[in-house]
Amino acid sequence: xxxxxxxxxxxxxxxxxxxxxxxxxxxxxxxxxxxxxxxxxxxxxxxxxxxxxxxxxxxxxxxxxxxxxxxxxxxxxxxxxxxxxxxxxxxxxxxxxxxxxxxxxxxxxxxxxxxxxxxxxxxxxxxxxxxxxxxxxxxxxxxxxxxxxxxxxxxxxxxxxxx
Amino acid sequence: xxxxxxxxxxxxxxxxxxxxxxxxxxxxxxxxxxxxxxxxxxxxxxxxxxxxxxxxxxxxxxxxxxxxxxxxxxxxxxxxxxxxxxxxxxxxxxxxxxxxxxxxxxxxxxxxxxxxxxxxxxxxxxxxxxxxxxxxxxxxxxxxxxxxxxxxxxxxxxxxxxxxxxxxxxxxxxxxxxxxxxxxxxxxxxxxxxxxxxxxxxxxxxxxxxxxxxxxxxxxxxxxxxxxxxxxxxxxxxxxxxxxxxxxxxxxxxxxxxxxxxxxxxxxxxxxxxxxxxxxxxxxxxxxxxxxxxxxxxxxxxxxxxxxxxxxxxxxxxxxxxxxxxxxxxxxxxxxxxxxxxxxxxxxxxxxxxxxxxxxxxxxxxxxxxxxxxxxxxxxxxxxxxxxxxxxxxxxxxxxxxxxxxxxxxxxxxxxxxxxxxxxxxxxxxxxxxxxxxxxxxxxxxxxxxxxxxxxxxxxxxxxxxxxxxxxxxxxxxxxxxxxxxxxxxxxxxxxxxxxxxxxxxxxxxxxxxxxxxxxxxxxxxxxxxxxxxxxxxxxxxxxxxxxxxxxxxxxxxxxxxxxxxxxxxxxxxxxxxxxxxxxxxxxxxxxxxxxxxxxxxxxxxxxxxxxxxxxx
Amino acid sequence: xxxxxxxxxxxxxxxxxxxxxxxxxxxxxxxxxxxxxxxxxxxxxxxxxxxxxxxxxxxxxxxxxxxxxxxxxxxxxxxxxxxxxxxxxxxxxxxxxxxxxxxxxxxxxxxxxxxxxxxxxxxxxxxxxxxxxxxxxxxxxxxxxxxxxxxxxxxxxxxxxxxxxxxxxxxxxxxxxxxxxxxxxxxxxxxxxxxxxxxxxxxxxxxxxxxxx
Numbered sequence: 006x007x008x009x010x011x012x013x014x015x016x017x018x019x020x021x022x023x024x025x026x027x028x029x030x031x032x033x034x035x036x037x038x039x040x041x042x043x044x045x046x047x048x049x050x051x052x053x054x055x056x057x058x059x060x061x062x063x064x065x066x067x068x069x070x071x072x073x074x075x076x077x078x079x080x081x082x083x084x085x086x087x088x089x090x091x092x093x094x095x096x097x098x099x100x101x102x103x104x105x106x107x108x109x110x111x112x113x114x115x116x117x118x119x120x121x122x123x124x125x126x127x128x129x130x131x132x133x134x135x136x137x138x139x140x141x142x143x144x145x146x147x148x149x150x151x152x153x154x155x156x157x158x159x160x161x162x163x164x165x166x167x168x
Numbered sequence: 169x170x171x172x173x174x175x176x177x178x179x180x181x182x183x184x185x186x187x188x189x190x191x192x193x194x195x196x197x198x199x200x201x202x203x204x205x206x207x208x209x210x211x212x213x214x215x216x217x218x219x220x221x222x223x224x225x226x227x228x229x230x231x232x233x234x235x236x237x238x239x240x241x242x243x244x245x246x247x248x249x250x251x252x253x254x255x256x257x258x259x260x261x262x263x264x265x266x267x268x269x270x271x272x273x274x275x276x277x278x279x280x281x282x283x284x285x286x287x288x289x290x291x292x293x294x295x296x297x298x299x300x301x302x303x304x305x306x307x308x309x310x311x312x313x314x315x316x317x318x319x320x321x322x323x324x325x326x327x328x329x330x331x332x333x334x335x336x337x338x339x340x341x342x343x344x345x346x347x348x349x350x351x352x353x354x355x356x357x358x359x360x361x362x363x364x365x366x367x368x369x370x371x372x373x374x375x376x377x378x379x380x381x382x383x384x385x386x387x388x389x390x391x392x393x394x395x396x397x398x399x400x401x402x403x404x405x406x407x408x409x410x411x412x413x414x415x416x417x418x419x420x421x422x423x424x425x426x427x428x429x430x431x432x433x434x435x436x437x438x439x440x441x442x443x444x445x446x447x448x449x450x451x452x453x454x455x456x457x458x459x460x461x462x463x464x465x466x467x468x469x470x471x472x473x474x475x476x477x478x479x480x481x482x483x484x485x486x487x488x489x490x491x492x493x494x495x496x497x498x499x500x501x502x503x504x505x506x507x508x509x510x511x512x513x514x515x516x517x518x519x520x521x522x523x524x525x526x527x528x529x530x531x532x533x534x535x536x537x538x539x540x541x542x543x544x545x546x547x548x549x550x551x552x553x554x555x556x557x558x559x560x561x562x563x564x565x566x567x568x569x570x571x572x573x574x575x576x577x578x579x580x581x582x583x584x585x586x587x588x589x590x591x592x593x594x595x596x597x598x599x600x601x602x603x604x605x606x607x608x609x610x611x612x613x614x615x616x617x618x619x620x621x622x623x624x625x626x627x628x629x630x631x632x633x634x635x636x637x638x639x640x641x642x643x644x645x646x647x648x649x650x651x652x653x654x655x656x657x658x659x660x661x662x663x664x665x666x667x668x669x670x671x672x673x674x675x676x677x678x679x680x681x682x683x684x685x686x687x688x689x690x691x692x693x694x695x696x697x698x699x700x701x702x703x704x705x706x707x708x709x710x711x712x713x714x715x716x717x718x719x720x721x722x723x724x725x726x727x728x729x730x731x732x733x734x735x736x737x738x739x740x741x742x743x744x745x746x747x748x749x750x751x752x753x754x755x756x757x758x759x760x761x762x763x764x765x766x767x768x769x770x771x772x773x774x775x776x777x778x779x780x781x782x783x784x785x
Numbered sequence: 786x787x788x789x790x791x792x793x794x795x796x797x798x799x800x801x802x803x804x805x806x807x808x809x810x811x812x813x814x815x816x817x818x819x820x821x822x823x824x825x826x827x828x829x830x831x832x833x834x835x836x837x838x839x840x841x842x843x844x845x846x847x848x849x850x851x852x853x854x855x856x857x858x859x860x861x862x863x864x865x866x867x868x869x870x871x872x873x874x875x876x877x878x879x880x881x882x883x884x885x886x887x888x889x890x891x892x893x894x895x896x897x898x899x900x901x902x903x904x905x906x907x908x909x910x911x912x913x914x915x916x917x918x919x920x921x922x923x924x925x926x927x928x929x930x931x932x933x934x935x936x937x938x939x940x941x942x943x944x945x946x947x948x949x950x951x952x953x954x955x956x957x958x959x960x961x962x963x964x965x966x967x968x969x970x971x972x973x974x975x976x977x978x979x980x981x982x983x984x985x986x987x988x989x990x991x992x993x994x995x996x997x998x
Contacts, residue, residue: 022502066467126391138205642935642936644935647876658905
């Protein structure tokens with residue numbers, strides 16, 4: 006792991022109590038998870054007990070202790086989405102990708118998450134894939150979306166190998 | 169941007185911007201809130217701008233994109249002035265006609281108008297749309313008038329005048345008195361008197377005082393805070409600055425959910441612009457008052473909406489609440505007096521200062537003043553954000569504004585207040601919506617979520633849904649919340665699976681009581697409400713699950729199963745293709761069968777079948 | 786001299802130093818409030834809820850844990866009202882169902898007359914009272930241990946679950962209600978934490994039936 010990237014994030018931090026949260030959020034963004042060494046470094050530089058850093062990492066949904074997949078599928082399970090059939094979307098993902106919420110597919114392509122409401126209730130049920138909102142989702146639309154992403158990934162992979 | 173040195177500078181700028189606004193004869197306003205973006209409004213907006221230029225209307229037509237208007241399901245939508253013409257569900261292909269007909273020729277394009285789902289008729293103007301007509305849009309109204317990314321638009325509507333008035337001619341004590349006299353109560357759920365909170369915080373001794381805007385809106389089914397922050401961030405910042413002046417704070421925080429990236433961007437941008445004008449920072453408008461706001465991103469934990477947990481999180485700790493016997497107005501962030509209010513509460517403040525406490529107190533009921541924004545969602549015709557005077561009945565909101573049930577079904581219940589609230593049956597719909605009435609009925613205002621459910625919803629399943637949510641979101645520190653919720657969930661799950669007993673319902677009630685009296689924070693104390701309210705109003709549904717082992721609404725997976733009716737089935741194979749679990753086998757010759765062992769009763773096959781050959785029983 | 790405050794607990798007037806919590810005030814005055822996660826003299830967490838009491842204010846009552854409640858002048862506390870006893874029994878019942886093997890919990894349940902455990906047993910080896918965490922932070926001053934995760938996933942552990950971070954002083958184990966029999970607990974009384982049960986003159990009436998004196 007490249008500790009220099011962690012040090013760059015830590016640069017100039019430590020004066021405010023919430024810096025530790027912001028640093029961890031930045032590390033998560035940078036590495037798509039919180040590597041152990043990065044947490045140790047954070048604890049040491051910001052002079053926060055290591056157990057506290059480890060607790061933060063385990064408490065907040067923003068953090069992940071294992072690398073997240075290249076694509077993030079977030080199924081909203083807010084009340085509005087729930088009554089409009091979000092459960093079926095969870096079923097679709099679980100059936101198609103064989104991973105449940107919080108898990109990543111073996112090939113590292115997809116991480117699946119649920120979120121308790123993204124505040125787009127009028128468009129329920131909602132799925133967010135890589136930051137893009139998809140409204141009035143149906144299992145069928147979701148299946149096609151996932152297949153399309155897979156296809157695009159495969160094509161890119163092919164181009165890379167050929168090159 | 170020039171720094172505004174005093175009150176006159178601000179007044180002059182507001183006047184100049186205001187008259188410029190009035191001069192622009194034609195305006196196209198498009199909503200670009202999160203929901204409209206999801207519906208593809210940005211390409212449409214780009215097309216409109218390009219088309220305006222292409223057709224040579226550049227100098228004549230003012231185009232702006234705004235935050236959320238509230239009528240999300242009609243997006244992308246545009247309002248054209250003069251005429252208040254309202255176009256819904258726009259596509260890029262519609263843009264050419266919109267510009268050439270409406271902007272150039274003043275002709276309304278009929279096919280782009282909104283169709284009222286109740287009457288089936290086209291509606292020409294925004295004002296005439298039933299969804300809007302019955303609302304009192306004190307806060308949301310501004311969302312449709314300004315671009316959140318440009319402070320000048322807020323100033324052109326007289327923005328920051330309330331702050332200027334406060335700083336130059338009102339003492340902190342008088343500001344508190346005004347807020348107190350207005351009767352404003354916290355919009356985040358608790359409904360505590362805002363003025364009293366300010367007064368307590370102002371009086372509390374401490375080295376520093378802090379103000380916090382709670383934008384960790386986590387109630388599922390509520391998104392009014394997101395819309396206010398996205399659509400009118402300056403109103404919130406101005407409210408915070410006024411509050412800071414009143415209680416003696418120099419630093420404020422906006423604690424915002426990570427799931428709201430657009431809101432984060434708009435608030436951060438707004439803070440920057442306010443700085444440039446000298447409306448934040450040192451010696452605001454040339455006075456002694458200095459105040460700054462910092463945006464802090466939440467880490468994704470519902471419990472952080474609770475004030476002590478939020479402050480713990482702000483201090484870089486895990487979001488565990490502490491006992492609230494010592495109030496945060498005395499010992500809050502870094503143990504200093506801290507005044508925390510919700511987004512909507514802060515946004516109301518400039519309005520109260522500008523229009524006076526009496527103006528605000530005239531609206532609403534005896535003990536709940538002003539307007540409240542609700543997120544009307546679920547199985548109702550019109551969904552979106554609704555702002556009504558406190559005291560409007562649930563029926564008015566659900567039927568007059570919401571247009572009643574979808575697809576001719578019957579509305580059974582409304583869930584208010586999110587996981588802390590409860591489900592109220594149709595028989596209670598004449599209830600006036602205010603803090604106390606909802607509480608009396610066994611629910612809560614909460615932050616204002618209203619999820620309408622028709623007869624396709626199972627109320628035991630709804631209780632199970634909220635318990636699952638709460639089990640997931642409980643911090644787990646105190647026993648009654650951690651274990652109590654999981655035990656409640658176990659019992660409700662038994663009921664959903666048809667293996668509950670009547671004795672379990674008594675135990676459930678006893679346990680619910682224990683959790684509500686025994687828990688450390690508000691999350692736990694209110695966690696039983698979804699259970700208690702469904703037990704109170706929909707006990708017969710629990711009993712049906714227990715006694716007949718059936719789910720009347722046909723929702724609970726363990727109590728239903730699917731079969732393919734061979735006579736109706738045309739062997740097309742779509743169901744097998746769509747089943748995510750590969751639980752349907754067969755071929756076009758011999759027909760298809762559902763394997764009950766693999767089937768999870770998700771019902772995806774039912775949706776995929778064109779022949780309606782899949783029967784639920 | 787520290788300021789003194791006077792409060793009423795179960796209609797008995799109690800005078801304590803300002804800043805004392807209600808549980809400590811009660812125990813000091815010989816009023817037994819059963820408790821579990823509380824370690825006398827250390828920072829209370831309010832995790833187990835066993836020491837729940839009712840606070841009366843303006844004719845209204847509200848329930849809260851007494852360990853995290855600071856004693857205030859004029860405060861009126863009911864530690865053994867009908868509601869309190871019902872809530873406390875239900876709370877201990879939940880605890881016993883989580884860890885039926887724990888002798889401490891069994892004694893506690895018996896002591897406050899929990900008659901029946903109405904939940905299926907779960908057989909946990911930790912009830913997350915957090916005594917070990919408090920001990921690690923405040924007695925051992927190591928601060929190595931902590932509660933990790935949230936909700937039902939919450940558990941006690943070391944950073945990265947790595948034993949290297951533990952100094953092996955075992956202050957935590959000494960205070961674990963799951964590890965040890967009640968009589969061997971360091972606290973004077975295995976149930977209420979009160980030292981009074983050892984002092985014949987000060988034994989409060991309610992301790993009379995207590996089997997642990």
